[in-house]
Amino acid sequence: MVRVPKRLRLVGYRLLQAIPVLIGIVVVSFLLTRALPGDPAVYFAGPAASEESIEQIRVSMGLDRSLPVQFLAYVGDLLRGELGQSISTGQPVLTELTTRLPASLELTGFALLFSIAVAMPLGILAATRPNSWIDHLCRFVVTAGVSLPTFFTGLALVYLFYFLLGWSPAPMGRLDILYLSPPHVTGFYVIDALIDGDFETARAALAQLILPAVTLGLFTLAPIARMTRAAMLQVLEGDFIRTARAAGLSGNKVLYTYALRNAILPVITTLGMVFSFALGANVLVEKVFAWPGIGSYAVEALVVSDYAAVQGFVLSMALLFVILNLLIDVTYTLVDPRLGMED
Amino acid sequence: MSIPLLDIKALTVEFGTRRGVVDAVRQVSVTVAKGETVGIVGESGSGKSVTSYAVMRILDRAGRIAGGSIVFGGINVGKADERTMRDLRGREMSMIFQNPRAALNPIRSVGRQIEDVLIEHSLATRADAREKAIDVLKAVRINNPESRYHAYPFELSGGMCQRVVIAIALACRPQLLIADEPTTGLDVTTQKAVMDLIRELTAERNMSTLLITHDLGLAAAYCDRIVVMEKGRVVEEADTATLFANPRHPYTRRLLQATPRLDSKVADLLPEEDSRRRAPSARPPGEVLLRIQDLVKVFPGKEKGDEYRAVDGLSFEVRCGESLGLVGESGCGKSTTSSMIMRLLDPTSGRILFNGEDIGTVPGKRFARHPARAGLQMVFQDPTDSLNPRWSARRSISDPLMRLGHVSGSALRAKVEALAQMVGLPEHLLDRFPHQLSGGQKARVGIARAIALEPKLLILDEPTAALDVSVQAVVLNLLVELRERLGMSYLFISHDLNVVRLLCERVLVMKAGRIVEQGSAEHLLDRPEHPYTRELLAAIPHPPSSPPRVSSESEDSVIAARWP
Amino acid sequence: MSSSSVKNFARHARYVMTENPVTALAALLFLLIVIAAVAGPALVPYDPMATDGDRALQPPSWDHWFGTDHLGRDVFSRVVVATRLDLMISLAAVAMAFVIGSAMGAVAGYFGGWADRITGRLLDTIMAFPLFVLAMGVVAAAGNTIENIVYATAIINLPFYARMARAEVNIRRNAGFVQAARLSGNGDWRILAQHIFPNTLPPMMVQISLNMGWAILNAAGLSFIGLGVRPPTPEWGIMVAEGANFIVSGEWWLAFFPGVALMLAVFTFNLLGDGLRDLVDPQRRT
Amino acid sequence: ARNDTLVVVTGTTINSLDIHRSGTNRPSYQVAVNCYDRLLTFGHKQLEDGSFSYDYDNLQPELAESWDVSEDGRTLTFKLRDNARFWDGKPVTAHDVKWSFDRAVTLGGFPTAQMAAGSLEEPEQFEAVDDKTFRIRLPHSSKLTLPDLTTPVAIVINSEVAKAHATDQDPWATEYLHRNPAGSGAFKVERWDSGQQLVYSRNDDWACGPVAKIQRVIIREIPSQSTRRALIERGDVHFSQNIPAKDARELEAAGKVKVVSTPIENCLHVLCTNLNFEPFQDKKVRQAIAYAVPYEAIFNNAAYGRGVPMWGGDSTKPESIAWPQPFPYSQDLEKARALMAESSHADGFSVPLSFDLGQADWAEPTALLIQEALGKIGIKVSLNKVPGANWRTVALVEKSLPLHLENFGGWLNTPDYYFYWAYVKGNLFNSSNYDNKEVAGLVDETLYMAQDDPKYAPNIRRMIEIAIDDVPRIPLYQPSLNVAMQQSTTGYEYWYHRQLDVRPLTLKQD
Numbered sequence A: 001m002v003r004v005p006k007r008l009r010l011v012g013y014r015l016l017q018a019i020p021v022l023i024g025i026v027v028v029s030f031l032l033t034r035a036l037p038g039d040p041a042v043y044f045a046g047p048a049a050s051e052e053s054i055e056q057i058r059v060s061m062g063l064d065r066s067l068p069v070q071f072l073a074y075v076g077d078l079l080r081g082e083l084g085q086s087i088s089t090g091q092p093v094l095t096e097l098t099t100r101l102p103a104s105l106e107l108t109g110f111a112l113l114f115s116i117a118v119a120m121p122l123g124i125l126a127a128t129r130p131n132s133w134i135d136h137l138c139r140f141v142v143t144a145g146v147s148l149p150t151f152f153t154g155l156a157l158v159y160l161f162y163f164l165l166g167w168s169p170a171p172m173g174r175l176d177i178l179y180l181s182p183p184h185v186t187g188f189y190v191i192d193a194l195i196d197g198d199f200e201t202a203r204a205a206l207a208q209l210i211l212p213a214v215t216l217g218l219f220t221l222a223p224i225a226r227m228t229r230a231a232m233l234q235v236l237e238g239d240f241i242r243t244a245r246a247a248g249l250s251g252n253k254v255l256y257t258y259a260l261r262n263a264i265l266p267v268i269t270t271l272g273m274v275f276s277f278a279l280g281a282n283v284l285v286e287k288v289f290a291w292p293g294i295g296s297y298a299v300e301a302l303v304v305s306d307y308a309a310v311q312g313f314v315l316s317m318a319l320l321f322v323i324l325n326l327l328i329d330v331t332y333t334l335v336d337p338r339l340g341m342e343d
Numbered sequence B: 001m002s003i004p005l006l007d008i009k010a011l012t013v014e015f016g017t018r019r020g021v022v023d024a025v026r027q028v029s030v031t032v033a034k035g036e037t038v039g040i041v042g043e044s045g046s047g048k049s050v051t052s053y054a055v056m057r058i059l060d061r062a063g064r065i066a067g068g069s070i071v072f073g074g075i076n077v078g079k080a081d082e083r084t085m086r087d088l089r090g091r092e093m094s095m096i097f098q099n100p101r102a103a104l105n106p107i108r109s110v111g112r113q114i115e116d117v118l119i120e121h122s123l124a125t126r127a128d129a130r131e132k133a134i135d136v137l138k139a140v141r142i143n144n145p146e147s148r149y150h151a152y153p154f155e156l157s158g159g160m161c162q163r164v165v166i167a168i169a170l171a172c173r174p175q176l177l178i179a180d181e182p183t184t185g186l187d188v189t190t191q192k193a194v195m196d197l198i199r200e201l202t203a204e205r206n207m208s209t210l211l212i213t214h215d216l217g218l219a220a221a222y223c224d225r226i227v228v229m230e231k232g233r234v235v236e237e238a239d240t241a242t243l244f245a246n247p248r249h250p251y252t253r254r255l256l257q258a259t260p261r262l263d264s265k266v267a268d269l270l271p272e273e274d275s276r277r278r279a280p281s282a283r284p285p286g287e288v289l290l291r292i293q294d295l296v297k298v299f300p301g302k303e304k305g306d307e308y309r310a311v312d313g314l315s316f317e318v319r320c321g322e323s324l325g326l327v328g329e330s331g332c333g334k335s336t337t338s339s340m341i342m343r344l345l346d347p348t349s350g351r352i353l354f355n356g357e358d359i360g361t362v363p364g365k366r367f368a369r370h371p372a373r374a375g376l377q378m379v380f381q382d383p384t385d386s387l388n389p390r391w392s393a394r395r396s397i398s399d400p401l402m403r404l405g406h407v408s409g410s411a412l413r414a415k416v417e418a419l420a421q422m423v424g425l426p427e428h429l430l431d432r433f434p435h436q437l438s439g440g441q442k443a444r445v446g447i448a449r450a451i452a453l454e455p456k457l458l459i460l461d462e463p464t465a466a467l468d469v470s471v472q473a474v475v476l477n478l479l480v481e482l483r484e485r486l487g488m489s490y491l492f493i494s495h496d497l498n499v500v501r502l503l504c505e506r507v508l509v510m511k512a513g514r515i516v517e518q519g520s521a522e523h524l525l526d527r528p529e530h531p532y533t534r535e536l537l538a539a540i541p542h543p544p545s546s547p548p549r550v551s552s553e554s555e556d557s558v559i560a561a562r563w564p
Numbered sequence C: 001m002s003s004s005s006v007k008n009f010a011r012h013a014r015y016v017m018t019e020n021p022v023t024a025l026a027a028l029l030f031l032l033i034v035i036a037a038v039a040g041p042a043l044v045p046y047d048p049m050a051t052d053g054d055r056a057l058q059p060p061s062w063d064h065w066f067g068t069d070h071l072g073r074d075v076f077s078r079v080v081v082a083t084r085l086d087l088m089i090s091l092a093a094v095a096m097a098f099v100i101g102s103a104m105g106a107v108a109g110y111f112g113g114w115a116d117r118i119t120g121r122l123l124d125t126i127m128a129f130p131l132f133v134l135a136m137g138v139v140a141a142a143g144n145t146i147e148n149i150v151y152a153t154a155i156i157n158l159p160f161y162a163r164m165a166r167a168e169v170n171i172r173r174n175a176g177f178v179q180a181a182r183l184s185g186n187g188d189w190r191i192l193a194q195h196i197f198p199n200t201l202p203p204m205m206v207q208i209s210l211n212m213g214w215a216i217l218n219a220a221g222l223s224f225i226g227l228g229v230r231p232p233t234p235e236w237g238i239m240v241a242e243g244a245n246f247i248v249s250g251e252w253w254l255a256f257f258p259g260v261a262l263m264l265a266v267f268t269f270n271l272l273g274d275g276l277r278d279l280v281d282p283q284r285r286t
Numbered sequence D: 001a002r003n004d005t006l007v008v009v010t011g012t013t014i015n016s017l018d019i020h021r022s023g024t025n026r027p028s029y030q031v032a033v034n035c036y037d038r039l040l041t042f043g044h045k046q047l048e049d050g051s052f053s054y055d056y057d058n059l060q061p062e063l064a065e066s067w068d069v070s071e072d073g074r075t076l077t078f079k080l081r082d083n084a085r086f087w088d089g090k091p092v093t094a095h096d097v098k099w100s101f102d103r104a105v106t107l108g109g110f111p112t113a114q115m116a117a118g119s120l121e122e123p124e125q126f127e128a129v130d131d132k133t134f135r136i137r138l139p140h141s142s143k144l145t146l147p148d149l150t151t152p153v154a155i156v157i158n159s160e161v162a163k164a165h166a167t168d169q170d171p172w173a174t175e176y177l178h179r180n181p182a183g184s185g186a187f188k189v190e191r192w193d194s195g196q197q198l199v200y201s202r203n204d205d206w207a208c209g210p211v212a213k214i215q216r217v218i219i220r221e222i223p224s225q226s227t228r229r230a231l232i233e234r235g236d237v238h239f240s241q242n243i244p245a246k247d248a249r250e251l252e253a254a255g256k257v258k259v260v261s262t263p264i265e266n267c268l269h270v271l272c273t274n275l276n277f278e279p280f281q282d283k284k285v286r287q288a289i290a291y292a293v294p295y296e297a298i299f300n301n302a303a304y305g306r307g308v309p310m311w312g313g314d315s316t317k318p319e320s321i322a323w324p325q326p327f328p329y330s331q332d333l334e335k336a337r338a339l340m341a342e343s344s345h346a347d348g349f350s351v352p353l354s355f356d357l358g359q360a361d362w363a364e365p366t367a368l369l370i371q372e373a374l375g376k377i378g379i380k381v382s383l384n385k386v387p388g389a390n391w392r393t394v395a396l397v398e399k400s401l402p403l404h405l406e407n408f409g410g411w412l413n414t415p416d417y418y419f420y421w422a423y424v425k426g427n428l429f430n431s432s433n434y435d436n437k438e439v440a441g442l443v444d445e446t447l448y449m450a451q452d453d454p455k456y457a458p459n460i461r462r463m464i465e466i467a468i469d470d471v472p473r474i475p476l477y478q479p480s481l482n483v484a485m486q487q488s489t490t491g492y493e494y495w496y497h498r499q500l501d502v503r504p505l506t507l508k509q510d
Ligand SMILES: Nc1ncnc2c1ncn2[C@@H]1O[C@H](COP(=O)(O)OP(=O)(O)OP(=O)(O)O)[C@@H](O)[C@H]1O
Pocket: B015, B016, B017, B022, B023, B024, B025, B042, B043, B044, B045, B046, B047, B048, B049, B050, B051, B060, B062, B063, B214
């Protein structure tokens, strides 16, 4: 009875904490974009534009004003929910983000699923046999995964599984040309196709996902496996595990219900970190697999000094990060009854 | 004689470590008959726990039973397969541990944890598990079991957690209960309540109990028979009365002697031939060194109105050369008081007059450079925690000398070595790191550091709580000696009246931040006036040579006092 | 005293390595990398910058162990010579991140209050950026020089140290030995620097080694999108990035060998972590 | 069905469907090419290697059925096709042409500049005489006007649809046309997923030429160059636009797919010395550099032999007026050193060599080779990659790069047009800040002059002679536009705008 409001307050507190972060992000992203070299007005004016037309465009974009004024205008737009227009793609930033974010999230989500499915069992296995050859092998494998740049792994996988073996569909983005994208519900193609009852398309979308997701997932194996192992080791040493064993609970019950559930707490925190990390690494994977996600968008935008796009991207990522952390906190409070009760 | 329930014969347990194989238990034979309570006593590391783990077969991966046999109720535990063992554990024999809070899964409600065991052993189905779990909670006398069912361990007090652990252990009505130091870390009063509960429940069910403890007093109070272990071996076994009346093995004798009793003097704790024996000489107290007036410490809570008065208007004084004892149960504010006197913590109000100067007004942050700093030193409760793990003993002892004494170079070396000699620390240990030292050695390093600047007042915050009785005996004698040599005053903090009495002429009894009684040590122990003092006294288990075994009549009142 | 402590350390190092075969392997590899970094330019058979149009894109052979690139430069020489730069980038970036980050975190963790809150929000802000994109932004804005790559890498690594230092300091700030240090007349700063901070090193070592590998990968990623080290400086990341375009056309050696070097280095750093921790952890000394 | 759908991959993103809009990038021009009609177009010719190209010398009608040039060359009258209809069925009228041209010259930026190249500068020049007659008045006659009307800028837009979506702030409906083309061209845009793909579908009622053979064309954006190569090599796509020279060579050698490489008319990859910087003000230094550049190696290792060499010409006094033509330089380090020794910078100097990140595939190896070679004559070169957006600013607008690699090719294929942009002070592509009164005068005189004017050839020769002697821009080679396609794909045609004209493409049924 006392618990609920306390936890609610915790979540509220987290939300409050996010406010300075968001303000910080707005300021930093604004300054960062203005520090970018290149003159958007020149770029925007296109080839063969004259001085006057460049100047005209500079004025229409508001770039002739002083930085503080530009900043105020930007904040004003933000408050009205306007993210501006991306000059490099010619679309409103908001549209771009809403179509591209699901692509990135789908990719990252699948990558993490893959990563968790591989890394957690490895970590548990390693923790139950510390310092054995299995432990060393696990360490070796997951470290190998994180040792290669993602773009290299990606290209190598494409070369092997698509070019040489032909097992994988052409790396042409989210869906092969043969299929039409499913009606938009969530933006996740696999899920949307399933909702639509179109299993063929769902399967095709899934097939497109495998290579990029594995590429990204390989990269995130190590932190998850390492954390799982460390947390499991620590928990397994705990007195309550001994109690559970002494009470005759079965090995699986001890390992999963008692040890793993406790060990999962630090793993969840790591997952949050890994997720935001993977969203960053997306940038490279998306480029390799022609994935129309938010990461490749950001790269392009950054290279051409597309202010609105970069700002919009950074802001949406920050929001995502805040939401993610909130989710983690909530999961944490769900799993760990101690939270919010003692200091 | 009937067949014993548990029959351990020539048990040897080995651990494979990186420095080769360690024999933790060698050739140990112990039997426990039905309904019997057998105690295993011995110092830390003597193999008590390992023996019990071997019985349950829950040794670490590194450990293995290298020889001997363990037969429980006709089943050879050493040879049985894991299935059989799983059935045995919890159902036929079960175990409770030290530090009850850590022994419970922190994120599972206690009711569920009890259910897990019941369901595992097919004593309940999912449908009636809850009801049965509540019954079990009732059996261990937990008030309001229906709502406690949902509680998480962190929401319960230590004593209550231990009851839950007992509930888990006894849920399936096993025949043997192994209790491994079940009350370490609990208050004396709680300890008594828990032990009484165990005795009562086991008697009621005609169970056997194997009680593992290093506290001879406790073993004497609750066991029929006692097995003494030293360095992995059983050195003596006898029924309780015989053992105490006529200890045969020298180790047993030493153990017995080192255990403080109501009438023992500090020198008595060490064998007569030990050169470290010291008798305190009663010196007339000098003038007032420290005067505490109306000291209050309020800790702000998370919310308004949530504040906590840890120390609530304390006034007392310590004279030059005097030793003052401060006793009270856990959480009554003893450490808070000492921190304030040490100027590690700023009091909320009140005065701390040291040598007539009010040092309470100097903020703790700036006290490091105050001239009085060197005059006030402290020995901490946990010797391990109080030493910087990255510093050698020498460096730790040097620190105050360099900072406040401004000694350096060869003078520093000489001084440190002199100090080490003074506290009886062999010189070759000075370059070791804390983890390479034993508890007693660490305590000495801590003491050497504290007396390096020859302080006028030394606060001892439970300096022996983490030590074995025999080490405690040595340290207490050392403290007596040092006091005489250096003319210090002590403020000795403990929850164990018995120990305080050995060192202190005068004792304050504290409860909930206030002093409830004070007086000379003798007077207080002989004729305690305040009921709280009496309760504290009654809860201390004593070896039988002096008062008889603890009677069970006071038990209800104790429980009532703790769990209203 | 010092010679004996050196000897002690050596004995301890030997112990740490014999105890864990993986650490021993990592130490060996590390030695190899250091040798390549120090003596690399003197060891290689060809000038890593010299082009030779006639020998472009030759597969590995006796003359060119790792083959040649599209301008006929010897890949082996370039891979070996690149070691120094890559090691420097990762060392410099991690050192910077470590020094600044752990100092920030330590102060926040020790003093708490406003210092803590401000650092916390600052770190959150950095973390809220997708880190690689932040690095990209910094390099794009400041120009793609080696220094800027180092700064960018340092900035994105900083929060890890700061958070870790904060947590580790925080749990120790009221430890017994800290109180004892206060009684010995140590001021706050001295306590922080001499007593608490060194104790936080063991877990940080693992982080350092992870981040060293990460720093190299980060530089490689920047190269891939064209913001990395400037040509013609040999650097693994840029070699892999450029070579990656040649994989499909069958000139695998261009990306493969620098890729292996990169992988080996990252691998070494990652595996070294546990060993390093054991090395600085006095508890592991016997 | 797969057989009438053509799949094209490209590495660049299409960012708008409206070529007139400011910010529209080069790859988007293909929408103008394929979905809109112009008044005029060019005919085709077969090149020596058997591939097809547009023919600059052969103007053909597109929307205009016929045209008429007045005596003084200042009035152009066009008669529109009767049967030409926009996609919505509305007939194409002269009013649409006027509205579209008005739009192009009013919106500013690139379309206005391109129109101006044909002396089409203000709305008053355009007149819809009646529904089917359109007239242009010129301030002076110009040989560039008619060719300029074939460029993707001079498209005809359905003005009624556009006007229906115009607003007070946006009288030219840029917001609407940005996403919704309204034309009469051979293909309509079926779907546009920004950043992913553009799908054309055939306009069965196209009046300005033979109806396309292919039903649908999917343009997929695949950023990774090696992925594009894998796709075409594995046969999963039909056509790969603008492939790197290296791939062109290798794919051609492998023989599985067809590769067409067409030298881009009027386009040169050049090393520019910026005369605003002290060392390069000395002609000797420029010539020394021109003699130091390893042309051969660059052509082999950066261009992979694709393109036309632009070094080793015979004489410093050109005989022909062909543009581009090889300059009489080739690598001769002795000569280069001698020139350096005579120059004001006999001890050498250091200079950064910049290039555009977006052009790195040829520019980077080229820069590396130049760096090495210039090192041999005492010029210490450091390399400087400039990201795409910044490139325009620093190289072309500010013109602040001392030494850099540039490529410029004019759409209108006459030498004077090239010189106008690249050798006249103040013009955008003169990133060398080259300023020569004589050249400027010659360009001024020749720009609008008919090519058969007797003064034309000598003027051009003189221009080229000066350019050779002064070498503010050191030509390296003339690049090729390389494309790869499956054997089943035929009908590819090279265009000066370097966009893929999908209209003539066919797929063999298999
Ligand atoms: N996992 C292990 N690996 C190696 N040695 C071990 C292990 N567990 C226990 N030992 C060794 O076995 C010996 C006996 O340990 P045990 O825990 O039984 O002591 P104890 O009598 O219970 O002491 P305490 O009173 O401190 O609990 C010790 O010397 C210890 O070092």
